[in-house]
Amino acid sequence: MQKNFHDKTMQYDVLLERFKTILKQNSLKYTLQREAILRTLYDSDEHLTPEALHRLVQQNYPNLRIGIATVYRTLSLLEESGIVTSLSFGAQGKKYELGAKEHHDHMICTECGTITEFLDEEIEKRQEKIAKEFGFLMKDHSMQIYGICHSCQTTQKKG
């Protein structure tokens, strides 16, 4: 049942077009900064904090001056547009990931912070069923499993 969620379910061009369309629809402008951020997010298979994303963009586009504020602004925009999804786990600060991948849930290692993705059809179905039972109009859902990943269990036998 394990699937590789890192396979992009959408080509970058398609994603970019979608973004451009949304921008146009809202009389917003397509700028180099916005593309750089989207592209970097696309190329990274990780769950990035705004700060990490900012650093990456600066590395990848050394000629483009980009401020952290723009990263925040763009992430909000992308999130509203449904292009990226934000995750807010215990710690302070959110992490963002491209929402263009298939829906999935997260397993978070409390030792090393690694996030593993998974999908379980059974759970997906039950969620819908539950929402229905409560007369709740489900728009979205998320699930997290916290614990210690395989790697950390074997590596650090401390305690």
Next chain:
Amino acid sequence: MQKNFHDKTMQYDVLLERFKTILKQNSLKYTLQREAILRTLYDSDEHLTPEALHRLVQQNYPNLRIGIATVYRTLSLLEESGIVTSLSFGAQGKKYELGAKEHHDHMICTECGTITEFLDEEIEKRQEKIAKEFGFLMKDHSMQIYGICHSCQTTQKKG
């Protein structure tokens, strides 16, 4: 299958004893502030922000000077002790709830912010199964369903 999660599964005295024991075990002190915070959290059936909790404690214990810092410190302590659980949804800031209730998941209305609790055995079982499959040592988990609650659907037929 709906259960009333607001029925306390633990008497306040029992909870308080548990708290006192934990304090003793860690050479920490049982203070009026700590009890006031625990009691207020117990009496409230809501998911409280530290600020809201602070306000409530001040109302309930007008003679007790209590600073917001103490609320934060006590909440951390209670969370570490497994007595309260923190929830961090999209918005900034966390909310806390007594963890002495049965485990449950949350359904969050994005219109009115109301949080409804639910429990589904099937999902609980699947989660354990998945963690096992990944060789992940599950310590905790949480699930949220976001959408529009029944009440908001009928009330505001806007859009």
Next chain:
DNA sequence: GTCGCTGCAAAGTCTTTGCAGAGAG
């Protein structure tokens, strides 16, 4: 008495906002 706790205010994070110049349409 000792050592942890508390309120207060100051300091830290992370995020948002105001502004004037830059740039897309």
Next chain:
DNA sequence: CTCTCTGCAAAGACTTTGCAGCGAC
């Protein structure tokens, strides 16, 4: 050209920390 964006720095929101006096044990 117009109107949105952007970087910067300042401001905000939320949380943590340092400190001197207070209080539990």
